[in-house]
Amino acid sequence: MPLRVKVRNAESGATVDMELEGENTVEEIIEGAAGYWEKDAGAYVLRRGKKLLRGQQTVADCGLVNQDELELIPDPEGG
Amino acid sequence: MKPPSVLAGEEIRIDKRLPPPSERRTAHKWLKEDALQRYRDENGKGFELYISKIAEEKIRNHATSCVDHKREVMGLMLGGVYTHDEMTYSLVRDVVTTDLEASSVHVKFQREAFEKLFASLDEVGFKYVIVGWYHSHPGHKCFMSSTDIDTQKNLFNQPYHNALVVDPVNREIEVYFMKDGVIRTRDFAIYWDDFENPYHGTTIRKRVVRSDPDRMASPH
Numbered sequence: 207m208p209l210r211v212k213v214r215n216a217e218s219g220a221t222v223d224m225e226l227e228g229e230n231t232v233e234e235i236i237e238g239a240a241g242y243w244e245k246d247a248g249a250y251v252l253r254r255g256k257k258l259l260r261g262q263q264t265v266a267d268c269g270l271v272n273q274d275e276l277e278l279i280p281d282p283e284g285g
Numbered sequence: 286m287k288p289p290s291v292l293a294g295e296e297i298r299i300d301k302r303l304p305p306p307s308e309r310r311t312a313h314k315w316l317k318e319d320a321l322q323r324y325r326d327e328n329g330k331g332f333e334l335y336i337s338k339i340a341e342e343k344i345r346n347h348a349t350s351c352v353d354h355k356r357e358v359m360g361l362m363l364g365g366v367y368t369h370d371e372m373t374y375s376l377v378r379d380v381v382t383t384d385l386e387a388s389s390v391h392v393k394f395q396r397e398a399f400e401k402l403f404a405s406l407d408e409v410g411f412k413y414v415i416v417g418w419y420h421s422h423p424g425h426k427c428f429m430s431s432t433d434i435d436t437q438k439n440l441f442n443q444p445y446h447n448a449l450v451v452d453p454v455n456r457e458i459e460v461y462f463m464k465d466g467v468i469r470t471r472d473f474a475i476y477w478d479d480f481e482n483p484y485h486g487t488t489i490r491k492r493v494v495r496s497d498p499d500r501m502a503s504p505h
Contacts, residue, residue, distance in 0.1 A: 210292070216406075218297040218443065219366075219414045229286045238289040246439040251399055256407065258399040279402075280440040284359050284392040284420035285432030 209265070209272040213239045213252075216279050228266040232259040239278055250278050297414075302367035304374055305335050305476035313341065313475050315451070315458040320472070327472045331369070334447055334460060334473035336362075336377040341475050343380050348421035348453040357392035359385060359420040363406075363413035366445045375416040375445045381405040391432070392420055417447030417462075426452050427459035429468050437463050447471060 213235065214221045222242055226235065232252055240247035252259045254276050259268050270276075312324040313336075340362065347358045360382030366375050383405065384398035394402060406413070418441065422428070427450040429437065437448050441463070448461045460471040 208287075216413070216415045217441065217446065219412075220295060220297045222294040223292040225290050225292055227287055227289075230289050235289050238291060242291045242294060249436070249439045253399070253403050256400050256403045258403070279399075279406075280361070280415060280418070281394060282359065282361075282418045282420075282436045282440055283432055284357060284418075284436065285390055285430040 209270065209274075211235075211270060211272075211274045211276055214275065214277045215239070215243055216277050218243075226265045226270065228264065230265050231261065232263050232268065233261040235259075235265075235276070236261075236278065249281055251281050253277050253279055297366065299366050299368050299373060302369060304331055304367070304369050304376075305474070305478055309478050310335065310474040310476040313458050313473070315345075315456045317457060320459070320470075323472045324474065328474070331372060331374070332472055332474045333372065333374045333445075333462075334377070334471055335374065335476045336449075336473055337364075337379070338475055338477040340364075340377045340380045344419050344449065344451060345453070347380075347382060348423070348451045351387070351421070352423055352453050355389040355423050356385075356387040357389065357421050357423065358382070358387065359392040359394070359418065361402075361415050362417040362419055362447065362449065363409055363411075364416045365412075365414050366416060373445060375447060377416060377447075378411065378413075379409050380419065381409065389423060390425075416445060417441055417449065417460075419449035419451065422450055422452045424452065424454035426455060427457045429461050433461075434468055437461070437468065438466075447473075 208225045211224055212221050236252050237247045351358050360380045362377045362380050364376040364378040383402035384395045386393045386395050451458045460473050461468050462471045
């Protein structure tokens with residue numbers, strides 16, 4: 207049964223509603239959201255509350271539930 | 286298996302809001318003479334970026350704390366995006382950081398320190414937008430390196446996004462942004478306002494000691 211989550215773009219405050227399957231990975235969620243906002247998926251991390259969601263974890267592994275709110279956080283690099 | 290799908294999106298909402306008034310703003314003390322002149326010229330018209338005194342102090346203290354080790358520091362600038370008189374501006378109310386992987390020429394958040402960063406984000410006490418990032422160039426002056434430009438292009442490519450670079454050794458500061466794929470400098474002001482203080486209302490107040498009339502009257 208698919209579940210619906212909200213992903214917030216911390217850099218703009220914009221949000222998207224996404225539909226996920228239990229086997230979808232965090233990496234895929236980041237790619238979906240970053241793609242929507244035309245961002246480079248590799249430069250972001252995803253959080254659920256204070257927890258960092260790891261790229262290869264699945265929706266089921268992370269224990270995501272319907273109506274969860276996730277946030278896309280930039281991972282900058284300076285030189 | 287179906288990949289994740291986006292069902293609907295809600296775009297950024299830019300509210301109308303008065304910028305900090307001119308009597309509550311000042312130039313940063315580390316501005317170079319040309320930037321200071323630009324500040325004076327722009328002060329009447331208003332700026333596209335205002336940084337709170339609290340955020341500015343945190344950035345400067347963070348950069349200064351790593352001068353001895355000549356290590357770069359970095360963090361995220363939190364605030365909001367507003368509009369006034371057809372001018373869009375960013376307000377930086379606070380900054381957050383976490384443990385860093387850093388050298389004198391490179392800086393990044395430690396992977397295992399993201400949860401500390403998230404805890405700081407939850408503690409700011411206002412609904413934030415990450416309006417940019419800051420990092421230091423200890424002893425190297427202010428400029429955007431190729432790594433910095435990549436970060437700006439990939440992450441902070443909206444006109445309201447800012448890259449603040451500070452050199453705590455030479456005491457210099459500069460803000461950059463990207464427009465039409467080109468990096469430009471941005472003039473900014475430091476502001477102070479009790480109502481913009483993210484910790485407003487949580488300040489420890491000095492206790493008022495009332496004089497006790499009985500005690501005052503009793504002779505020693």
